[in-house]
Amino acid sequence: MQQYINPNPETWLEILKRPTQTVENIEDTVNQIFDDVKRHGDRAISKYTSMFDGVLLESILVDSSEIDAAANRVPESLKQAIQLAKNNIEVFHKAQITDRVEVETITGVKCWQEKRPIQKVGLYIPGGTAPLFSSVLMLAIPAKIAGCKDIVLCSPPNKQGQLADEILYAAQLCGVTNILKVGGIQAIAGLTFGTESIPQVYKIFGPGNQFVTVAKQLATKYGVAIDMPAGPSELLVVADDSANAAYVASDLLSQAEHGVDSQVILVTTSKDLLKEVEVEIKSQISVLPRKVIAEKAINNSRIIYVENDETALKLINEYAPEHFIICCKNEDFYVNGIINAGSVFIGNFTPESAGDYASGTNHTLPTNGFSKAYSGVNLDSFNKSVTFQKISESGIKSIGPAIEAMASAEGLQAHKNAVTLRLKDLTN
Known part of the structure; x- marks a missing residue:
């Protein structure tokens, strides 16, 4: 040191x-693979899996028989350890559930906020020299608690075309809905665009190397959210x-x-x-x-x-x-x-x-100085906050003139008219 x-x-x-390498050194490669996956789907996924992981797969989908066989090979002592961790992660993340926030901002104007789960999420689980099955727990458990409908997991296969037994066991235990043998930039691209085998998702989670981090950032250009840059x-x-x-x-x-x-x-x-x-x-x-x-x-x-x-x-x-x-x-x-x-x-x-x-606590955390602006993964990472408002006749009378004045000052006449019409009807 x-x-x-x-x-x-x-x-x-x-x-x-x-x-770390500069982004410029990585972006060209990421852009090339994204473009290839977008145009050629599973065919491109297969090409890059062969190129980077050294294995040619007939199918990247993991079926139930593979999961069952993997679960049988996981030692009972490790299953108990995973269960203890799962329990603690559930306790901490369930404690983050918040009630509906409701307030009457002024008489007749009721506003509230409710959480809604992100329907489709992608979980990236690193493989390589240390398959991180613990990351399955850290991502799938809060996704399940939040109520996400589709939980899609991608992880790179080994040279035998397999995922680690522990990853498959943890994924099944935590309610993952789709498991795919694909890693690296091509996995992030698949989750971004969707392919014949990989469902398109709305938000991508999980740690990875610098290539995965840049790929996640590129995914945001195509309307897919990410948890954070995690390198x-x-x-x-x-x-x-x-x-x-x-x-x-x-x-x-x-x-x-x-x-x-x-x-x-x-x-x-x-x-x-x-x-x-x-x-x-x-x-x-x-x-x-x-x-x-x-x-x-x-x-x-x-x-x-x-x-x-x-x-x-x-x-x-x-x-x-x-x-x-x-x-x-x-x-x-x-x-x-x-x-x-x-x-x-x-x-x-x-x-x-x-x-x-x-x-x-969750171990999926911002790296490379991003903790200056980003939080680690938590229950709210898998939720959206939706606001609601309901205004009564007395309420629109109370705030209507202010809305009219502000809309007029901003030159937005149609905004003003939407209030003026209602106020006129209430005074007739």
């Missing part, structure tokens, strides 16, 4: 730079002398092992802890099965020493981490002061991996 001691704030932007994983830990160096190192490595383009950062007010964490990282990384991946990610990562909590907090809000762990005596200072973060983990016994799997 690259080390910085009291860096000048003017250098923060460069120090905190993510190890390579990242974690920032702030820690002082009260932190456990082994715990801090393990948390940093838990994100570094996601992928070579992941980034982890330690911000500390303790030079002693800084040294201890460096030692722990070298020790722990040496025995990781995904050592090679973690080492490359660690090369993209930073240890930053600052003299006080105030400077640390300013730097952290500037970085806007996806995951933010607080291991400090003065934890309330950071809890109350953090503005830009996807999800926050507080205390020495709150590892980031708890949020990844089983605490109940």
